[in-house]
Amino acid sequence: MITNNTNRYGWAAIALHWLIALIFIGQFALGFIMVRIESQRTAFELIQLHKSFGFLLLGLVTLRIAWRLGNAAPALPRSVGALERRAAPLAHFALYAFQLALPLSGWALVSVSMLEIPSMPFNLFVMPNLPLAMSDAAESFWTEAHWYLAYAGIALVVLHALAALRHHFWLRDSVLVRMITPSSDQEME
Amino acid sequence: MYARILGLAAIAACLAMPVFAAVALSDAAGSYTISPAGSSIRFTIGKAGGGGFDGAFARFKGTIRIDNSDVGRSAVNLTIYPESVGTGQNRIDAFLRSDAVFDAANSPEIQFRSTSVKRTSDTTALVTGQLTARGKTFAEKFTAELGGLKGGTIKFHVTGKVLRSRYGMDVGTPIYSNVVNFDMTLTGKRG
Numbered sequence: 127m128i129t130n131n132t133n134r135y136g137w138a139a140i141a142l143h144w145l146i147a148l149i150f151i152g153q154f155a156l157g158f159i160m161v162r163i164e165s166q167r168t169a170f171e172l173i174q175l176h177k178s179f180g181f182l183l184l185g186l187v188t189l190r191i192a193w194r195l196g197n198a199a200p201a202l203p204r205s206v207g208a209l210e211r212r213a214a215p216l217a218h219f220a221l222y223a224f225q226l227a228l229p230l231s232g233w234a235l236v237s238v239s240m241l242e243i244p245s246m247p248f249n250l251f252v253m254p255n256l257p258l259a260m261s262d263a264a265e266s267f268w269t270e271a272h273w274y275l276a277y278a279g280i281a282l283v284v285l286h287a288l289a290a291l292r293h294h295f296w297l298r299d300s301v302l303v304r305m306i307t308p309s310s311d312q313e314m315e
Numbered sequence: 316m317y318a319r320i321l322g323l324a325a326i327a328a329c330l331a332m333p334v335f336a337a338v339a340l341s342d343a344a345g346s347y348t349i350s351p352a353g354s355s356i357r358f359t360i361g362k363a364g365g366g367g368f369d370g371a372f373a374r375f376k377g378t379i380r381i382d383n384s385d386v387g388r389s390a391v392n393l394t395i396y397p398e399s400v401g402t403g404q405n406r407i408d409a410f411l412r413s414d415a416v417f418d419a420a421n422s423p424e425i426q427f428r429s430t431s432v433k434r435t436s437d438t439t440a441l442v443t444g445q446l447t448a449r450g451k452t453f454a455e456k457f458t459a460e461l462g463g464l465k466g467g468t469i470k471f472h473v474t475g476k477v478l479r480s481r482y483g484m485d486v487g488t489p490i491y492s493n494v495v496n497f498d499m500t501l502t503g504k505r506g
Contacts, residue, residue, distance in 0.1 A: 167415035167486050174490065240404060244363045246490050252364035 127309045130197045134309035139197065142190040143305055146225065147283075149183050153228070154280045174246070177236060181247040184229035191222060203299045221286060224279035231272040238264035343464050344383035347503025349376060349393070353470070356395060356499045360479075361492040368491060370411070374399035377427075379469065379503045391429040391442055391459075393501075398423060415486050422449045430454070442473075448482040457497070467505030474498055 129136040135143075153176060160172035202211060236245055237255035240262055245253040258264065293301035356372045377393035397417035402408055412419040429444035438461040446455040457475035464470070477495045479485060485493065 165415070166410050166413040170410070170415060170486060241406060242362075242366075244490050246363050249489055254364075 129309075130200055131309050132198050133200050134304050134307075135200055136197070137308035138193060139190075140305060140308055142186060142193060146183065146186050146190060149179055149186070150225065150228075150283065151280070153179055153183065154276055157276060177232065177245050178247040180229045180232045181245070181253055183225070184233070187222075187225040187229070191226075194222075200304065203301065205297065205299050206301075217282070217286065217289070220282055224275065224282060227275050228272070228279055231268055231275055234258055235265065235268035235272050238268055240265060343461070343469060344381050345505050347379040347381075347469055347505055349378065350468075350502050350504045351375070353468075353502035354500055356497070358498070359496045361494065361496075363490050368402070370400055370402040370407075372396065372399050373401055377501070379471070379501065381469075386434045386440065387432055389429075389432040389440075391427065391432070391444065393427040395425040395427075396423060397425055397448075416484050418449055427455070432459075446477065446482075449484070451482050453481050462500070469503045469505075471501045471503075472499070473501055 127136045128138045130139055156172060156176045156179070160169055160176055163169045163172065202214065206214070233245075233253075234256055236243065238258050238260050240260055242260070245255070247253055290302045290305070293299050294303070351374070354375075356375055358370050360368045362368055372395045374396040375394060377391065380390045382388040396419075398412060398419040400408055400411045400417065400419075402411070411417055414421070417425075425446070425448040427444050427446050429442050431443045433441045433443070435441050435458075440459045442457045442459050443454060444457075445452050455475060455477055457473050460472045462470035462472045475497050477497060478493050479495050480488065480493050
């Protein structure tokens with residue numbers, strides 16, 4: 127099924143989860159490389175690619191949050207303990223917050239940059255800048271903010287992945303499997 | 316002097332145009348060395364979404380020779396040092412000097428050698444020539460307009476469009492236009 131039910135995720139939620147995971151981790155790697163590469167030309171092109179994927183990520187995350195709010199959230203398996211039951215929603219809320227904050231802080235960074243390089247996602251259209259004042263100080267601020275958010279965000283992703291693996295290999299419950307296999311009609315009452 | 320030329324032109328146009336042309340030309344004929352004082356080489360590249368990107372070259376040298384008997388045999392040579400590019404942003408200047416654009420370390424000179432000069436009006440001419448940058452040479456056209464002639468000093472306003480992709484400088488397209496608009500003021504001193 128496309129939609130979630132109270133036990134399982136539908137394929138829309140699953141597709142969004144893995145697509146965003148791939149782009150999020152890819153963006154971290156791309157960001158890490160593009161600021162270290164020697165060739166100025168390649169660096170410029172990688173930065174434009176990073177911006178393109180950033181805007182794509184922002185669009186997908188917006189869609190994902192809307193989907194999450196408009197759909198049933200599958201309940202945690204009964205075996206999940208009280209502490210984890212409280213921590214999981216906080217961790218997931220933080221993950222969503224990072225998914226939004228990272229592309230937004232990147233957008234702010236390119237908007238305030240004195241270099242005034244237009245954003246043209248995948249060379250398709252011109253993305254307007256956020257209405258923020260340009261200055262070297264603002265650029266430094268958003269560069270740092272983007273950097274700290276990236277490292278904190280990727281740390282949270284690692285924690286999230288470890289928790290999923292713990293559920294699968296140690297606790298042997300359905301938490302990871304249900305983010306891979308969609309809900310089916312048979313399960314629908 | 317410019318005003319006087321125009322004034323004369325108006326009168327001459329009513330009487331005998333070739334006479335005026337001959338007079339103005341013999342005034343201007345000679346060899347000139349482009350003087351950095353009073354000269355500028357500016358360029359603009361359009362940006363996606365509007366606006367543009369401006370820069371200038373601070374260092375260049377060249378000569379202008381205006382033939383006494385045949386304007387078509389006049390010649391312009393210009394050498395620009397891309398190391399001297401300036402945009403008001405150090406990071407952009409470093410980017411332009413790097414191998415992403417000019418590769419100034421390996422190609423320290425951009426050269427223009429005119430191959431033909433065609434007079435298009437009393438004060439304008441179309442200058443065709445070979446432009447060499449980063450080891451690539453193509454024919455380019457520039458419009459030169461006589462801006463003034465005073466004593467041994469001649470002034471031209473030169474404009475033209477160059478496609479940067481042909482010279483291996485296509486980085487940033489289509490965010491930045493492929494067309495580079497040149498706007499130069501070249502002041503030559505006789506001798």
